[in-house]
Amino acid sequence: MAINKKSLSAALQKLGPLIGLCIIIIILIIASPNFLTLNNILNIFRQVSINALIAFGMTFVILTGGIDLSVGAILALSGALTAGMMGAGVDPMTAVLIGVLAGGVMGAINGLLITKARIAPFIATLATMTIFRGLALVYTDGRPITGFNSEAFTMIGGGYFFGVPVPVILMLILFGGLFFVLRKTTFGRNVYAIGGNEEAARLSGIKTGRFKVYVYTLTGVLSALAGIILTSRLNSAQANAGMGYELDAIAAVVLGGTSLSGGRGWIVGTLIGALIIGVLNNGLNLLGVSSFYQQVVKGLVILLAVLLDRKKTSS
Amino acid sequence: MEYLVEMSGISKSFSTVQVLKDAAFRLKPGEIHALMGENGAGKSTLMKILTGVYKSDAGVIKVKGREMAFADPTEAERYGVAIIHQELNIIPKLTVAENMFLGRQLTYGKTGILREKEMARLTREYLGRLNVDLDPSAPAETLSIGQQQMIEIGKALSKKAEVIIMDEPTAALTDREIEALFRIMDQLRREGVGIVYISHRMEEIFAICDRISVLRDGAFLGTETTAKTTVEHIVRLMVGREIGERYPARKSVIGKERLRVEGLSDGRNLKDIHFSVKAGEIVGVAGLMGAGRTEIMRLLFGADRKKSGDIYIDGQKVDIKNPASAIKAGIAFVTEDRKHQGLLLDMSVRENLSISNYDQIAPFGIISNGKEQALSQQMIKRFLIKARDSEQTVKSLSGGNQQKIAIGKWLGKLPRIFILDEPTRGVDVGAKKEIYSMMNELSEQGVAIIMVSSDLPEVLGVSDRVVVVHEGRIAAELSKEQINQESIMYAATGGKGHGHQ
Numbered sequence: 013m014a015i016n017k018k019s020l021s022a023a024l025q026k027l028g029p030l031i032g033l034c035i036i037i038i039i040l041i042i043a044s045p046n047f048l049t050l051n052n053i054l055n056i057f058r059q060v061s062i063n064a065l066i067a068f069g070m071t072f073v074i075l076t077g078g079i080d081l082s083v084g085a086i087l088a089l090s091g092a093l094t095a096g097m098m099g100a101g102v103d104p105m106t107a108v109l110i111g112v113l114a115g116g117v118m119g120a121i122n123g124l125l126i127t128k129a130r131i132a133p134f135i136a137t138l139a140t141m142t143i144f145r146g147l148a149l150v151y152t153d154g155r156p157i158t159g160f161n162s163e164a165f166t167m168i169g170g171g172y173f174f175g176v177p178v179p180v181i182l183m184l185i186l187f188g189g190l191f192f193v194l195r196k197t198t199f200g201r202n203v204y205a206i207g208g209n210e211e212a213a214r215l216s217g218i219k220t221g222r223f224k225v226y227v228y229t230l231t232g233v234l235s236a237l238a239g240i241i242l243t244s245r246l247n248s249a250q251a252n253a254g255m256g257y258e259l260d261a262i263a264a265v266v267l268g269g270t271s272l273s274g275g276r277g278w279i280v281g282t283l284i285g286a287l288i289i290g291v292l293n294n295g296l297n298l299l300g301v302s303s304f305y306q307q308v309v310k311g312l313v314i315l316l317a318v319l320l321d322r323k324k325t326s327s
Numbered sequence: 328m329e330y331l332v333e334m335s336g337i338s339k340s341f342s343t344v345q346v347l348k349d350a351a352f353r354l355k356p357g358e359i360h361a362l363m364g365e366n367g368a369g370k371s372t373l374m375k376i377l378t379g380v381y382k383s384d385a386g387v388i389k390v391k392g393r394e395m396a397f398a399d400p401t402e403a404e405r406y407g408v409a410i411i412h413q414e415l416n417i418i419p420k421l422t423v424a425e426n427m428f429l430g431r432q433l434t435y436g437k438t439g440i441l442r443e444k445e446m447a448r449l450t451r452e453y454l455g456r457l458n459v460d461l462d463p464s465a466p467a468e469t470l471s472i473g474q475q476q477m478i479e480i481g482k483a484l485s486k487k488a489e490v491i492i493m494d495e496p497t498a499a500l501t502d503r504e505i506e507a508l509f510r511i512m513d514q515l516r517r518e519g520v521g522i523v524y525i526s527h528r529m530e531e532i533f534a535i536c537d538r539i540s541v542l543r544d545g546a547f548l549g550t551e552t553t554a555k556t557t558v559e560h561i562v563r564l565m566v567g568r569e570i571g572e573r574y575p576a577r578k579s580v581i582g583k584e585r586l587r588v589e590g591l592s593d594g595r596n597l598k599d600i601h602f603s604v605k606a607g608e609i610v611g612v613a614g615l616m617g618a619g620r621t622e623i624m625r626l627l628f629g630a631d632r633k634k635s636g637d638i639y640i641d642g643q644k645v646d647i648k649n650p651a652s653a654i655k656a657g658i659a660f661v662t663e664d665r666k667h668q669g670l671l672l673d674m675s676v677r678e679n680l681s682i683s684n685y686d687q688i689a690p691f692g693i694i695s696n697g698k699e700q701a702l703s704q705q706m707i708k709r710f711l712i713k714a715r716d717s718e719q720t721v722k723s724l725s726g727g728n729q730q731k732i733a734i735g736k737w738l739g740k741l742p743r744i745f746i747l748d749e750p751t752r753g754v755d756v757g758a759k760k761e762i763y764s765m766m767n768e769l770s771e772q773g774v775a776i777i778m779v780s781s782d783l784p785e786v787l788g789v790s791d792r793v794v795v796v797h798e799g800r801i802a803a804e805l806s807k808e809q810i811n812q813e814s815i816m817y818a819a820t821g822g823k824g825h826g827h828q
Contacts, residue, residue: 196693211668212668215669216683
């Protein structure tokens with residue numbers, strides 16, 4: 013009996029975010045006739061995909077006990093680089109690869125600062141956030157980069173595949189892959205071990221520094237992808253794109269039940285967390301709530317989620 | 328007033344697990360009263376109920392004849408009941424004096440301005456009673472665990488406690504510190520203080536305690552007068568079965584030299600460390616707290632960086648840069664601090680057991696569920712790990728079972744050299760013996776074993792040879808015939824004193 017009760021409460025704990033999402037959805041279905049339409053649902057998913065990609069990376073980072081504030085800046089710089097390349101006549105495929113690679117390099121720099129230079133993740137990525145954002149301003153000279161007309165590139169952010177937006181497909185594929193990595197591979201296991209007890213992990217033979225660099229690199233790559241999707245959808249790249257996205261990503265991770273102190277959490281929760289934020293944004297828009305109040309509501313939802321989560325953990 | 332503390336009919340359940348069933352305990356003034364039982368027997372829970380950490384489901388608690396149910400440990404302290412936890416409540420960044428007066432700082436009236444000189448003076452005075460000389464302005468993190476514990480004991484003394492509960496106080500102390508502690512305990516006893524003493528060390532209990540109460544599986548089995556009972560009787564009560572010899576017999580089959588260390592140093596405390604271990608040999612490493620035993624092992628394992636020196640395994644020079652390369656060279660290391668350095672407490676038994684065995688269960692980095700389950704089931708059986716199932720979190724296991732996991736995780740494949748740092752600290756009698764048997768079995772399979780231990784009887788009982796460390800150097804190497812308490816203590820104290828009295 014004791015075991016059943018315990019596993020039940022553990023299951024409830026994991027299901028908590030999902031239940032929250034369902035409640036919000038039900039309220040919106042009742043409140044707005046325009047909510048439950050195929051168009052709107054696809055729209056939500058497409059809006060969510062950018063935040064979700066970043067939040068997937070953030071999940072890895074937070075699971076190791078770290079944080080990455082530079083994701084929004086990486087998004088902007090990678091997007092700008094990709095756009096700039098194409099503007100200079102580079103073919104879209106190569107430009108995208110360069111953009112993703114640049115994101116990986118930026119992430120690796122974060123990782124090396126944290127592991128080799130031993131700077132706390134918060135400080136290291138606060139600094140690189142400013143640097144990357146600054147570099148994006150330098151590169152774009154503060155003006156939007158536009159005028160790259162490539163049908164293939166426009167597909168990335170705006171295309172459909174069997175009626176489903178391409179960014180959503182990208183997000184779902186990456187979600188599947190990363191879910192597998194966290195659940196079934198030594199890499200994923202090491203991420204949890206490092207967040208759970210870094211010294212014990214190191215003394216068990218895990219090359220903790222190397223894995224942390226991998227994790228920040230992964231986050232850089234995912235942020236760059238998000239940047240490319242955004243650039244493609246807007247058909248322009250701006251240095252101030254993705255401002256504040258790091259906070260949305262952290263919010264999604266936390267809403268999904270991942271512990272900010274590391275070692276505990278899962279990526280399914282993050283996807284649900286990102287959906288909660290996306291559905292809220294969308295629903296509040298449909299209801300005509302001013303964007304100022306939307307902020308207030310989002311903040312309250314985060315607080316509520318964390319409070320409920322703590323109540324469950326302690327009981 | 329006959330009893331300082333009278334607890335009777337105490338029951339306590341956590342969710343559906345009953346931890347205490349109708350337990351009882353009586354403490355007289357002026358006695359040292361041992362509370363014994365295997366890990367999980369309910370000793371700590373009983374004391375936490377007494378000090379108001381937990382509320383009992385049933386039962387009566389009387390303190391100095393008055394029925395009491397403390398709301399929290401602070402209230403218990405106000406009524407003269409103080410507890411010194413095994414996990415010290417020391418804040419590393421604060422100074423000795425700041426820790427001593429944590430939460431009750433002396434101030435000028437109600438101004439909030441600290442009377443630092445007065446607190447420093449009192450700190451010196453309290454520690455002086457313990458024969459401990461510490462700088463009140465030294466940060467606590469610069470002290471050894473033993474010294475930090477002295478702050479806690481000093482703190483209880485300063486609160487004029489009439490009942491002091493000590494949960495495994497000597498686990499991390501050197502012999503000299505233990506002597507000092509016993510002297511103080513004796514002095515407190517004569518002053519009429521009642522001391523509850525929780526420990527797994529039989530020698531100490533029979534040396535210092537007046538009476539012994541035994542708990543098993545949450546039930547009270549009785550109180551014995553130390554002078555009228557025997558170790559065997561108490562052990563039988565605790566485990567409920569005959570356990571036989573404390574140190575299982577073993578045939579040493581000693582082979583060729585497995586490990587040789589030459590001129591190892593860390594550029595700080597360790598100088599010119601040299602020793603060797605043969606295949607199938609158990610080498611005990613003795614020395615006082617802070618002599619550098621753990622530091623040597625950490626260098627060997629690549630956990631810290633060495634400044635100079637060479638390490639040879641089976642005659643081949645090996646380059647150990649980090650724990651990963653040490654493991655590759657066939658070295659396994661059970662750390663002294665299993666909670667912070669050995670285990671992933673929030674993770675499951677299965678995950679803890681597989682962490683150092685990925686090459687067997689995860690080809691190409693993808694973990695095979697079947698192989699992982701099989702490995703953990705096999706280890707749970709082999710090491711008699713008492714867990715509900717392989718998914719239980721390690722945090723919720725008893726100390727002995729945690730330690731079996733900390734050891735067992737290295738045995739997915741046979742290491743060539745196995746370093747165990749304080750392998751039985753905080754572990755009950757039954758589990759201790761199982762750990763010794765595990766070591767014996769490994770040595771019979773040709774593993775070279777290095778055991779660091781502060782428990783002298785254990786060093787005597789288990790080792791083929793003993794290396795004694797004193798102030799960062801190897802002070803002596805004692806062959807089987809030369810090993811005895813006196814020879815070890817003589818070397819451990821720098822050859823200045825003749826053992827301990």
